[in-house]
Structures are given as C-alpha cells and as structure tokens.
Amino acid sequence: MTSAAELGLDNPLRDPQDRRLPRIAGPCGVVLFGVTGDLARKKLIPAIYDLANRGLLPPGFALIGFARHDFGEQGFAQLAKKAAKAGARTPWRESTWKQLFAGVRFVEGSFDDDTAWEKLSHTLAELDEKQGTQGNHAFYLSIPPGLFPVVVSKLKQHGLAQAPGDAWRRVVIEKPFGHDLESAQQLNEIVAEVFPPESVFRIDHYLGKETVQNILAFRFANGMFEPVWNSHYVDHVQITMAEDIGIGTRAGYYDGIGAARDVIQNHLLQLMALVAMEEPVSLNAASLRIEKQKILANARPPQRLDLHTSHAQYTTGWAGGEEVAGYLEEEGIPADSTTETYAAIRLDIETRRWAGVPFYLRVGKRLGRRVTEVAVVFKRAPHLPFQSTDVEELGQNALVMRIQPDEGVTLRFGAKVPGTVMEIRDVNMDFAYGGTFVEDSPEAYERLILDVLLGDPPLFPQHEEVELAWEILDPIIRHWSRKKSIDTYPAGTWGPQSADAMIARDGRRWRRP
Amino acid sequence: MQVTLEHTNSSAIAAALVRARHQSGSPAMDMVLTLIVVCDDETVTDALAAATTLSREHPARVIGVILGKRTGAADLHAKIRVGSETSGESILLRLSGRLVPHAESAVLPLLLPDSPVVVWWPGPAPTDPSADAMGALANRRLTDAEAAPRPLRSLQASAKAYTPGDTDLSWTRxxxxxxxxxxxxxxxxxxxxxxxxxxxxxxxxxxxxxxxxxxxxxxxxxxxxxxxxxxxxxxxxxxxxxxxxxxxxxxxxxxxxxxxxxxxxxLPTRTLAELLAEDLRRLDADEVYGATVQRLVKA
Missing domain, CATH: 3.30.1330 (60s Ribosomal Protein L30; Chain: A;)
Structure with a gap:
C-alpha cells in the first residue's frame, strides 16, 4: 500500500483540493536493461524526456543504462538524446535535456559479469549521494524473458533488490509474460523469489491509454448505462483489435507466438475484464484487481473449440491500394509456419450478469483498417408496433467504445426516415474526443512510468491475472496446435471465412468496424 | 469555413452556425464548454489566437466580444469560423452603440446548452467579476491582474470581490x-x-x-x-x-x-494558451485560490 507520506499527505503544501499541483515522483533512478532495443529507443526514453519536460520527474532523477556495448557514458547519452529527440511528443528543449543529462550514467558489461554488477552498485551509491536519488531505484527489464533469471538473480546477489531504510526498489517487466500457463508461472517464480508482489510492475501499455481508462469513467460515473449493462438487455459483445500492417520487422518475435498469445492473452482479455466486471468498491489497485479476477476466473472457452474459434494466416493481396506479401512470404518466416496472424474466439462468462451473453474476441494483422473497439450489441426490442416492412432496415442497437484511433463513443439506434410514412433505419450518434485533443494527451508509457515511480499500481496486472488469462487461452492454443493446416484470408480483408461461419453459427455476424 | 454577418442578431448567428457545421460535413458537436473572451481591438488578436490553441485540449465554442463605442444606435456584427484546422468553433462579435451596456443579451442565446461557461478578460477586468453582467453568465471567471494598468490594485479588487469560480491568471503562472x-x-x-x-x-x-x-x-x-x-x-x-x-x-x-x-x-515561462488550458482543466471553484486571496484581504 502507498503510505500517507508517499502520497504527500503530511506535506502542508499539498492539499487534495489543490488539483493544480502535479503528481511529481519522489527522488529516484531508473536502471534500463536493453537500452538499444526498439522499445527503449522508441517509447521509454522519449517518455522519460516528455515526463521531464512536463516537470513531472523529481529534481533528483537518474537514468542508468546497462548493456554489453562499449559505447561508454558519452555514447549512451548520445543514443538517449537522439532517441528522445526523435520520439518526444512535447517540444524539444535543450535545457530539459541538460537537466536529464546530469543524471545519465552508463554501466558496461554482460549480464553474467560480476564486476559490471559491482560497478552498477557503485554507480547507484554515487547517484544517491550526488544526484539525490535517495536509494530509490526502478529496474526496467526491457529484455527478452530468457534473460530474466540471470538479471534478477544478479540483482539479488549484489544486494540491489534490497533498498536501505525506507527507500524502495521496484522491477518493471514487459509482455510477453510467458507463452503458456506453465512458463508464466516459472517466470513469476523467478521474479517473486527476489521481489515482493507489490514491487513488481507488469506493463500492459494498453491499460495506460486514456481511452481504456475512460471505460471505467464511462461505466461507473454515469447512471444511464449500468441498468442495461447485463444479460437482460445485452445480446453479445464484440471486442476487436485490427491492424492494417503486416508483421514488419517483428518476424523473429512473432513467428511461433501468433496473434492469440501476442494480443488476446493480455490486451483483449484485460479490455474484456474492464467491460464485464462488477463495479469495484473503489478505484484502488486491490479493489480493481478483485473484480477483474472474478471475470477472468469465470470466463470459459467454448466446449466445441472447432466450432467456436477460428485462426488464420494472411495471404498475398491488395491492402489499402497496395499489393502486399502474404505471411509466409514475409522476410524471416519459414515457409511451413502455422503461426496465426488472425484469431477469433468466443468466451462465455459464467456470472449472473453475463449468463448467455457471448463475448467474441478477434484480433488480426493485415485486416481492413486499423481499429480497436469494444461493441456492446443490444437485444432487439421485445415488441415492435410496426409493420414488418417498416423495420426491415433496423438493426440491433449498439454502443461502441472506440479505443484507437478516432477515440470516442458511438451509439447506434433506429430513427424514422424523413418523408416516409414510417420507415426506420439505423443512425449513429457520435462522441469524439476531438482530433487534436488526443494528440496532446500523454502517451501510455508516460503515465505508466510515472505510476511506477509513484508506486501507484492500479493499472498494472498482477501475476494472478496473467495466469488466469493463460488458463483461458491454453486449451484453445493447444487445440489449434493439433491441427495440421491453417485457414487463410487475403491481406486487406476482414479475416477468414471460418471466422464468419463461427459467429453465424450463433445467429450473429461481425460488425464491420 | 468563415461567414461574416453584418447588422445582425443572435438568432441569425445561431442559425448560421448550424448551417456552417452541416456544410463542413460534421453535424456532430463535441465541444465541452463555451469560452467568452471580453476584449477590445488591441487585445483581440492575441486573445483569440490563445483561445483557438486552447481548443485543441478543450474543444470549445469561443465567443470573442469586442465592445465598441457606447454612443449611437445599437449594432451587432459577427464573424463565424467553423472547422478548418481546429476543433470547436469561434464567433467574433463586434458590438456598438446602445447595445454595449447590454452585451450579455447578444451572448446568452449563443451559449452551448448545459455546458459550462467560462468568461475571460485578457485585459483590464471589472472590479467585481461575478457581479458583472457578462461574468454572471459564467461558472468560471478568469481575470489577469498582470494585464491591468495597476496589477496589485487589480488583484486586491478581485480578492475583495472573490466569489467561488473566480481565479486570476497570476495564480496559474x-x-x-x-x-x-x-x-x-x-x-x-x-x-x-x-x-x-x-x-x-x-x-x-x-x-x-x-x-x-x-x-x-x-x-x-x-x-x-x-x-x-x-x-x-x-x-x-x-x-x-x-x-x-x-x-x-x-x-x-x-x-x-x-x-x-x-x-x-x-521552470518554463508558459504561453497564454498553456495557462488557459491549465485553468480549464477544472471548472469548479479553486478552493485553495479562494483561501489564498481571502487571507490577502484580511492581511
């Protein structure tokens, strides 16, 4: 739990009413493992710069790089500066960089080299004294999970996992959190041996998005949606995450992982939990987690996996006016790969609220367009006092929360077509967060890194959630791996026929997002 | 798109706004507040530029009000801008003659339904902002003591007249x-x-x-x-x-x-638009500011 002191409640200059004062992290340092990776260069370092530029980093802040490269402190500083300049969202200010630069250090060495760890230990001690980081450090493991055991055990061996006095040490890890239940448990054991659960921050960058947090505001701040948010009124829910791009340069990571492990296990199941959960008693981490876990623990994969799931690969086709290669022709993909680039599954949540309301989750690459959305589709009105011809064009009412891009909410309902006696057709009512407004809102990583430094955990999934998600997905992936062949869909379309057939079996159809 | 209306009234302006919104292809409104900027010919350019930048964070209907000479026949000119480059829309009203003391009557029909109203005086402000006819339309009133000819006296006046919902931009700075x-x-x-x-x-x-x-x-x-x-x-x-x-x-x-x-x-010096954006992030009263200025009056 965050103490009153950490929240600054004993500081007379802070007042809960004074919402102008930003939440500034206390003195601390971030040790970055994997400094040359894509994530560090494109997201983490720019986010740290943006936080500094917004004045949200503490005056005593340090950024320490740890890598085998021999580019030295100057080289690392240059790399960081270049990355920050290229990726920053806020304007470039040389003065901000100069302030950050004072706390930039680099430790050279491989992860099994004890002298390098000694050097890291000395560097942290030096920063505590000179830069005023006061013993608070977060270790950001932006490295493949295979390297976790050695890094975590070295952190322990060199006493870095233990903070002196009332200072803190935290560890930040990125997905994938394993590739099935067993590996996720192993991974957790390795980390849990050294760090207590409240010091482990698992990053699911989706949960840092303003629009995902808005799901909580939308559901629990309003009185008019909750009464219909159940099986009496909701027919089914569709959660879609579609990308128009192919796998690009991620071949090495993606092949053998596939769409379900890459996206459904974390982002989509977290979205589902937020949409389906009961109202938490408060928005603190513990209450939120309890409600999300109830949903994940009660979400069941279908009995007949062959009828209610679908997986497929994209083939050569025309996407958005360009001819693009199929998955098997992408660079670095073996010609006999059966990794899915599209996955659709049906889940049933066995609670009173959702009994009989299927949740359809789909994800894919090279689909019609880039969109992430949650569509709650309502049942038809029980009685329609119209001629059947009047309502031929009337669909089901739907409420769509668009997560990205074009963030907003759409309500779809029937309205009379003007000039006719009585003809009813579907119309959209749209709320948009405003085009530029969204560009100006913080990146997910800014929020998440700040939350790590503040020790504020509501947006980070705990290992129980990770393991429950694998329990849902494992039987489905096992079923797919037993199949000899995989369906296909032409690039630039909305997925394979098997996915359409799967939902048609239930008398429904996919929304075209 | 831009529309100019001469010798007009508020209902004609409101109708022109709806038409302009339809013609620019998006009849949906996602504006969250109305921002009234009371200014003169000198301050209008900078003030409206800041208000338009602000619309990026808080999509708003910006109503610029230029108060002209108080003598002569009442007259109202309007310039409307919808869409192009920014979210939100803006109306520039130029009032003159006997209409000037009743400026609020031209503004009232143009407020967004239900949404909060903010009034901002980029130059000298009335001594009692909440008692001012224009200020009374608003939930939030922004003054700027530093823009007044005698900053301290202006701050003291608004401190004395403090009503929940008032803030001064020097507090934001x-x-x-x-x-x-x-x-x-x-x-x-x-x-x-x-x-x-x-x-x-x-x-x-x-x-x-x-x-x-x-x-x-x-x-x-x-x-x-x-x-x-x-x-x-x-x-x-x-x-x-x-x-x-x-x-x-x-x-x-x-x-x-x-x-x-x-x-x-x-410790950056922030632009007017950044200051306004901070102020509009909360549209309820700033109690800490209230306590601070009330102490000022007692001292």
Missing part, C-alpha cells in the same frame, strides 16, 4: 513555483520556520505566493524587493537547512535542498 516548493518539502520533510521571497515590487504572483505559503505553513514569509519583473528566488528555512529555488536564465531554476547537491530543474 505560479503553479510551477508551487509544484517545486511542494516537491522540495516532500524531500526535506522538516517543519518550515520562515521564508523569504525575492521579487520585484508589485508582482501579483509574488503576493499570492507569500499568502499561500503563510496560510499553508503558518509562518511569516518576508519580501526582499529586487529589480525584476518575475519572482527570482524563494528560500524556506527548515531545521535541516535551507530550501532554495532560484530562477536561472533559460527557463530553468536551481533547486537546492539540504542533503543533496543543487540541481537544475525546468
């Missing part, structure tokens, strides 16, 4: 200083026994800072008058040593607390 001081206290955690503010005489932000520190810390904070328009240095004395924050040249400050080496931290 103070936020970075307050954030640094609060962060410094987070680190030191030792009772403050006294303080010194170094700033030019007649600096309204300095006066607010003094009042805020005294009310929060319960100690006497003295002034050292120096030749500078801005707040230059703040020192808080604690049992563990002095907290000192001193403005440097390029948008930064030197931050010293006992037990750590001095460091450079950002």
């Amino acid at each position: 103070l936020t970075p200083w307050r954030a640094l001081l609060a962060a410094a206290y987070d680190q030191v955690r030792s009772p403050v026994t006294g303080g010194v503010i170094e700033a030019g005489p007649g600096n309204p932000a300095g006066v607010l800072l003094e009042s805020w520190l005294e009310s929060r810390l319960g100690v006497h904070v003295s002034w050292k008058k120096i030749e500078s328009e801005k707040i230059q240095r703040v020192v808080l004395t604690t049992a563990r040593g002095d907290i000192c924050i001193e403005r440097d040249a390029d948008d930064s400050a030197t931050f010293s607390v006992p037990g750590a080496a001095p460091r450079t931290v950002p």
Whole structure:
C-alpha cells in the first residue's frame, strides 16, 4: 500500500483540493536493461524526456543504462538524446535535456559479469549521494524473458533488490509474460523469489491509454448505462483489435507466438475484464484487481473449440491500394509456419450478469483498417408496433467504445426516415474526443512510468491475472496446435471465412468496424 | 469555413452556425464548454489566437466580444469560423452603440446548452467579476491582474470581490513555483520556520505566493524587493537547512535542498494558451485560490 507520506499527505503544501499541483515522483533512478532495443529507443526514453519536460520527474532523477556495448557514458547519452529527440511528443528543449543529462550514467558489461554488477552498485551509491536519488531505484527489464533469471538473480546477489531504510526498489517487466500457463508461472517464480508482489510492475501499455481508462469513467460515473449493462438487455459483445500492417520487422518475435498469445492473452482479455466486471468498491489497485479476477476466473472457452474459434494466416493481396506479401512470404518466416496472424474466439462468462451473453474476441494483422473497439450489441426490442416492412432496415442497437484511433463513443439506434410514412433505419450518434485533443494527451508509457515511480499500481496486472488469462487461452492454443493446416484470408480483408461461419453459427455476424 | 454577418442578431448567428457545421460535413458537436473572451481591438488578436490553441485540449465554442463605442444606435456584427484546422468553433462579435451596456443579451442565446461557461478578460477586468453582467453568465471567471494598468490594485479588487469560480491568471503562472516548493518539502520533510521571497515590487504572483505559503505553513514569509519583473528566488528555512529555488536564465531554476547537491530543474515561462488550458482543466471553484486571496484581504 502507498503510505500517507508517499502520497504527500503530511506535506502542508499539498492539499487534495489543490488539483493544480502535479503528481511529481519522489527522488529516484531508473536502471534500463536493453537500452538499444526498439522499445527503449522508441517509447521509454522519449517518455522519460516528455515526463521531464512536463516537470513531472523529481529534481533528483537518474537514468542508468546497462548493456554489453562499449559505447561508454558519452555514447549512451548520445543514443538517449537522439532517441528522445526523435520520439518526444512535447517540444524539444535543450535545457530539459541538460537537466536529464546530469543524471545519465552508463554501466558496461554482460549480464553474467560480476564486476559490471559491482560497478552498477557503485554507480547507484554515487547517484544517491550526488544526484539525490535517495536509494530509490526502478529496474526496467526491457529484455527478452530468457534473460530474466540471470538479471534478477544478479540483482539479488549484489544486494540491489534490497533498498536501505525506507527507500524502495521496484522491477518493471514487459509482455510477453510467458507463452503458456506453465512458463508464466516459472517466470513469476523467478521474479517473486527476489521481489515482493507489490514491487513488481507488469506493463500492459494498453491499460495506460486514456481511452481504456475512460471505460471505467464511462461505466461507473454515469447512471444511464449500468441498468442495461447485463444479460437482460445485452445480446453479445464484440471486442476487436485490427491492424492494417503486416508483421514488419517483428518476424523473429512473432513467428511461433501468433496473434492469440501476442494480443488476446493480455490486451483483449484485460479490455474484456474492464467491460464485464462488477463495479469495484473503489478505484484502488486491490479493489480493481478483485473484480477483474472474478471475470477472468469465470470466463470459459467454448466446449466445441472447432466450432467456436477460428485462426488464420494472411495471404498475398491488395491492402489499402497496395499489393502486399502474404505471411509466409514475409522476410524471416519459414515457409511451413502455422503461426496465426488472425484469431477469433468466443468466451462465455459464467456470472449472473453475463449468463448467455457471448463475448467474441478477434484480433488480426493485415485486416481492413486499423481499429480497436469494444461493441456492446443490444437485444432487439421485445415488441415492435410496426409493420414488418417498416423495420426491415433496423438493426440491433449498439454502443461502441472506440479505443484507437478516432477515440470516442458511438451509439447506434433506429430513427424514422424523413418523408416516409414510417420507415426506420439505423443512425449513429457520435462522441469524439476531438482530433487534436488526443494528440496532446500523454502517451501510455508516460503515465505508466510515472505510476511506477509513484508506486501507484492500479493499472498494472498482477501475476494472478496473467495466469488466469493463460488458463483461458491454453486449451484453445493447444487445440489449434493439433491441427495440421491453417485457414487463410487475403491481406486487406476482414479475416477468414471460418471466422464468419463461427459467429453465424450463433445467429450473429461481425460488425464491420 | 468563415461567414461574416453584418447588422445582425443572435438568432441569425445561431442559425448560421448550424448551417456552417452541416456544410463542413460534421453535424456532430463535441465541444465541452463555451469560452467568452471580453476584449477590445488591441487585445483581440492575441486573445483569440490563445483561445483557438486552447481548443485543441478543450474543444470549445469561443465567443470573442469586442465592445465598441457606447454612443449611437445599437449594432451587432459577427464573424463565424467553423472547422478548418481546429476543433470547436469561434464567433467574433463586434458590438456598438446602445447595445454595449447590454452585451450579455447578444451572448446568452449563443451559449452551448448545459455546458459550462467560462468568461475571460485578457485585459483590464471589472472590479467585481461575478457581479458583472457578462461574468454572471459564467461558472468560471478568469481575470489577469498582470494585464491591468495597476496589477496589485487589480488583484486586491478581485480578492475583495472573490466569489467561488473566480481565479486570476497570476495564480496559474505560479503553479510551477508551487509544484517545486511542494516537491522540495516532500524531500526535506522538516517543519518550515520562515521564508523569504525575492521579487520585484508589485508582482501579483509574488503576493499570492507569500499568502499561500503563510496560510499553508503558518509562518511569516518576508519580501526582499529586487529589480525584476518575475519572482527570482524563494528560500524556506527548515531545521535541516535551507530550501532554495532560484530562477536561472533559460527557463530553468536551481533547486537546492539540504542533503543533496543543487540541481537544475525546468521552470518554463508558459504561453497564454498553456495557462488557459491549465485553468480549464477544472471548472469548479479553486478552493485553495479562494483561501489564498481571502487571507490577502484580511492581511
């Protein structure tokens, strides 16, 4: 739990009413493992710069790089500066960089080299004294999970996992959190041996998005949606995450992982939990987690996996006016790969609220367009006092929360077509967060890194959630791996026929997002 | 798109707005507030530019009101801009003659339904903003003492007339200083026994800072008058040593607390649009500002 002191409640200059004062992290340092990776260069370092530029980093802040490269402190500083300049969202200010630069250090060495760890230990001690980081450090493991055991055990061996006095040490890890239940448990054991659960921050960058947090505001701040948010009124829910791009340069990571492990296990199941959960008693981490876990623990994969799931690969086709290669022709993909680039599954949540309301989750690459959305589709009105011809064009009412891009909410309902006696057709009512407004809102990583430094955990999934998600997905992936062949869909379309057939079996159809 | 209406009235303006919105292809409205900017020919350009930039964070219907000569027949001209480049829409009203004392009657029909209304005087403001006819339309009233000919007197007037919902932009300008001081206290955690503010005489932000520190810390904070328009240095004395924050040249400050080496931290001078954006993030009363100005009146 965050103490009153950490929240600054004993500081007379802070007042809960004074919402102008930003939440500034206390003195601390971030040790970055994997400094040359894509994530560090494109997201983490720019986010740290943006936080500094917004004045949200503490005056005593340090950024320490740890890598085998021999580019030295100057080289690392240059790399960081270049990355920050290229990726920053806020304007470039040389003065901000100069302030950050004072706390930039680099430790050279491989992860099994004890002298390098000694050097890291000395560097942290030096920063505590000179830069005023006061013993608070977060270790950001932006490295493949295979390297976790050695890094975590070295952190322990060199006493870095233990903070002196009332200072803190935290560890930040990125997905994938394993590739099935067993590996996720192993991974957790390795980390849990050294760090207590409240010091482990698992990053699911989706949960840092303003629009995902808005799901909580939308559901629990309003009185008019909750009464219909159940099986009496909701027919089914569709959660879609579609990308128009192919796998690009991620071949090495993606092949053998596939769409379900890459996206459904974390982002989509977290979205589902937020949409389906009961109202938490408060928005603190513990209450939120309890409600999300109830949903994940009660979400069941279908009995007949062959009828209610679908997986497929994209083939050569025309996407958005360009001819693009199929998955098997992408660079670095073996010609006999059966990794899915599209996955659709049906889940049933066995609670009173959702009994009989299927949740359809789909994800894919090279689909019609880039969109992430949650569509709650309502049942038809029980009685329609119209001629059947009047309502031929009337669909089901739907409420769509668009997560990205074009963030907003759409309500779809029937309205009379003007000039006719009585003809009813579907119309959209749209709320948009405003085009530029969204560009100006913080990146997910800014929020998440700040939350790590503040020790504020509501947006980070705990290992129980990770393991429950694998329990849902494992039987489905096992079923797919037993199949000899995989369906296909032409690039630039909305997925394979098997996915359409799967939902048609239930008398429904996919929304075209 | 832009529409100009001459010798017009509010209902014609409202109809033109709806038409313009339909023609630009998006009849949906996602504006969250109405911002009334009461200005004159001198301040109008800068003020409307700031308000338009602001629309990026808070999509708004911006109503610029230019009050002309009070003599002669009542007349109203309007210029409407919808879509193009920014979210939100803007209306520039030019009032003259006998309409000027009744300007609020032209604005009232143009307010967005239900949404909050903010009025901002970028130049000199009425002595009692909430009693002003235009101010009475709004939930939030923004004045700017620093833009008045006599800043301190203007601040004192609005402090005396304080009504929940009022704030002055000199308070907004103070936020970075307050954030640094609060962060410094987070680190030191030792009772403050006294303080010194170094700033030019007649600096309204300095006066607010003094009042805020005294009310929060319960100690006497003295002034050292120096030749500078801005707040230059703040020192808080604690049992563990002095907290000192001193403005440097390029948008930064030197931050010293006992037990750590001095460091450079950002202390940017923010644009008018950034100040407004901060103010509009909350549309309820700012109680801390209220307590601070009320202490000012008592002192």
